[in-house]
Amino acid sequence: MMLNLINELWFLKRDIVSDGFDQALYRLAEEVPMTIHEYPTGELCWTWRIPEKWTCHEAYLETLDGKRLIDYANHPLHVVSYSLPFEGVVSREELLRHLHVHPRLPEAIPFVFKYYERDWGLCASQILRDSLQDEAYRVVIKTIFEPGKLKVGEVVIPGESRQTFMLVAHLCHPAMVNDDLTGVAVSLEAARRLLAGAQPYFTYRFLILPETIGSVAYLSHNEHLIPDMVGGLFLEMLGNDSPHALQHSLQPNSQADRCLASAIRSLDNQCYSGPYRKIIPNDERQFNAPGVRVPMLSLSRVEKMAYPPIPYREYHSSLDTPEIISQERLEKSCQLVLKLIQAWERNQYVVNNFKGEVFLSGYGIWIDYHTNPEGSLRLFEIMERCDGEHTVADIATELAISFQAVWEVVEIFEKKGLVWFSRIPQPTSPRR
Template identity: 30%
Template sequence: MYELACELFPICRSITGAGFRQSLKILDEAMGGGILKIHSIASGSKVFDWEVPAEWEINDAYIITPDGEKICDFKQNNLHVLNYSEGIDDEISLDELQEHLYSIENYPDAIPYVTSYYKRRWGFCIKHEDRVKLKEGKYKVFIDAKHHENGVLNYADLLIPSTQKIKDEILISTYLCHPSMANNELSGPVVAAFLAKWLLELKERKYNYRFIFAPETIGSIVYLNKHLKHLQKHTKAGFALSCIGDDNAYSLIQTPNENTLADKVALHTLKDKNNFKKFSFLDRGGNERQFCSPLVNLPVVCVCRTRFGDYKEYHTSKDDLSFISQTSLQNSFQTLQEIIMNLEVNEIYQITTFCEPNLGKRDLYHTLNQGVTKKPISADFLAFCDGKNDVLDIASKLNIQAYELKDLIEKLKFHRLVKPSEEIHDNPHQ
C-alpha cells in the first residue's frame, strides 16, 4: 500500500483530466488489472443541481522574479498552481501578483492546496516565508493550462458479488482527486484497493461490495445521479474512507440520525481503539455529505484516522509521504477488515429451546462441577438470543468483537440451538 502511494504521489490530479485517469489505471493495475470499471461523463452534463465542469489540462507553470529567479515551479511541486487555474502569460507588478497568491501566514513553510473548480481564476500557491521576501518589480507569470468544454469527468467502480446470491450491498467510497497529498488523498484509495483485493480472495461473502473511486463532491453526485434508486434499495451500510494513513487516533463521522447499521458496526469496531473520537454529522466534510443528504439518505459513515481539517498538515505540502506510514496503512486496512468481518457475521438469532440447552452433551460446556465456575461464552451468547438482539448487540455486551463469535455461532447452528429469527415462527422447538 505504501509503495502504491509513492507511485501515485507525484501525479498532478484534479476532479478531471489526465492525472485522474492515470491514477485510476495505476490503482486498477495494483488490484490485478481489469478489475475496475472506468466510466466517463461529458463536461456540461446536468447532475441534480450541479453541472460537470470543463476538463482541466495543466502542463507547466511558474513565476519569474525581477531578479530572474524561477519560483512557484509547477514541475517542482504541483501544489504551486491554484488547482483548475486558467492559463496566463503576462508580466505584472508585485501588487497585482499579490492578488493571485495564496499562502498560510501561521504555517509559513507549507505550500497550501487551493482550488477553484467552479469559478475561473488564475493563481499560485506559495510558502508564506517566501511570499514575504518578494521585492517590488515586474514578475513574469506563466500558466500553461486549458479548460476543455468537450471534455469528460472520470470515475471508477467495482462490484464484488455475494456468494450467497443476496442483493444487499456494502458501499465503500473514496476520492482520488487531490494532487500530491498522502494522507488526505492517497491513504483512502490505496487502502480501499487492497481491501477489494482481499474481498475478491474470500471464498464466502454474505454481501455484495460496491467500491467507488471518484472525484470528491462532484464525483459522488455524478454517481448518485446515475445509481440513486439502486443504492437506496440495496445499500445495507456504507463507509467513506478519508485520511486513514496517519499514526493518530481513529475518527468516526456518524450519519445524521446516528442509528444505521453503518453507525452501529463502525462504533462497535472502533470504540475501543486508542483515543477514538466520535463526531456528529455536523462535522462532515467528505463524500458522506452527498450520500447522507436528506433526499438521498444512504446509511454511510466516514472513517478516518485524524479527521480532515484537524491536523495542521491538512491541504498543504506537509501532508507528504513522511506523514503516513506502512504501519498505519496496515493498521487501517486491518481495522476495515474487522468492520467487514463484523458485518458478515451479524444476524439476529433466536434460541430454539425453552430454558438453557444442555450444552455439556454437545461439548459446549464442562460436565464436571467443582463449585463456582465461569460460564462459557456459549451460555452467555445464547442468553441474549431472543430474536431481537443481533450479534453486534450481544458482542458488545460480552465486550468482544462480533467476528470473534463466528466459530461459536457455526457450532450452535450445527447443533440447531439457534436459528435466524425470520426462520422461527410460532413453535420455538421446530
C-alpha cells in the same frame, strides 16, 4: 503493493477532471478488475454539473528582471487547482491577493482549489511570500479549460445477495499522499483480498472517484442501485501516525453503524468514534444525503479533538508526502477494514430454538458466577436477547460490549443447536 503504488502515483497532477487523474485511475485498474465510468463535461447530475477538464501547461512567478520565484514544473500545488489563465505584470499588492499560503505551515505550499469559483491563483510558502519586496512581478499561468470526461472507477465483488455495501475513496488530491492516496490504496488492497476469498453474502462495490462531484455523478447515474445499498464506509488518511477514527453515519442506529462501531471496539484499542460530520467530512456526505440515505460511515486516522480545523499536521499541504506514512500502518488499516467486513457478513438476527432460559449446565456452557461473575452475567444477558428480533450488533450495542464478545457466545449457541441465524427478523415471542 500499497506503498509501491503510492510512490508511483502520488506526484501526478490528479485534479478532478484531468489527464493526471485518468493516468492514476488507469494504472489502478491494472491491479484489480475495474470498470471505468465516464461522465462528460456539462452533463447534469442532480443539482450539479460535470466541470471541464483542466490542464496547466506552464505557470511561474518571476521578478521583472527574470528571476523565477515559483514554478509549476517543480510542484503541482504551486497553481490553484482550476485556476483561470493569466499573463501579465501585476503590482505586489495585486499579486498578494492571488498568492495563497498555508495557514499553519510556513515552509509548505498549500493545497487550494477553486473548481466553481473562477479566479486565477498561485500558491507558495509563507517564507517565500514574506520575501516579496519588489513593486511589481510577472505572472504567467497557462491553463486550459476544455470538454472532458470525469471518471469513476468501480470494482464489484458480487455476493449471494444484491444488498450492497459501498466502499469509497477519492483520488483527486494532486501531489499529496495521506489525503488521499492512502484510502485508495487500502481500499483496492482490501478489494483484492476479498476477491481472492470465498463469495461473500453481501455485494461489495468499491468506488475510486474525484471528491464530491464523482459521488454525485455515480449516484445520479445509478439511482436503481441506491435501494440495495444497505451500508458503506468511506476511507482516507490511513497512513499517518494518528489513531483510527470511525465516524458514524447520519443514522447512528443503523445496522451498519451498530455493527462497525461495536466490532471496532475490540479490533483496535486506540480507535475512537465520533458523530457524523464531526471527524472529517468527505464523500460519505453524498451517500447520507436526502434521496440517497445510505448509512455510510468513514474510517480515517485523525488526531482526537482535532475537529474542525486540523486532522493531521501536514493536511492539505506539500508536506503530505510518502515520508509521513508507513507500510505497517497501511497494512493495519487494511486488516481492520477486512475485519469490519467480516463482522458485517456475520451480523445476522439470532433466532432462538429454545423457550425460557436455557439449561446452561445441561449444555455444558454454564459459567460459575462465584469464580467468574462478569462472564456469567454476560452469558445470561446475551442469551436473553436471542429472540429473532436482535442482530449480533443489536445485542452488542445494547450491552455496550464488542461485536466479537457477542459472536463468541452465539457461535457456541449455534453449534449446540440452540440458535440459528437469519438475514431477516424472525420474532419468536407472542406479540402483545
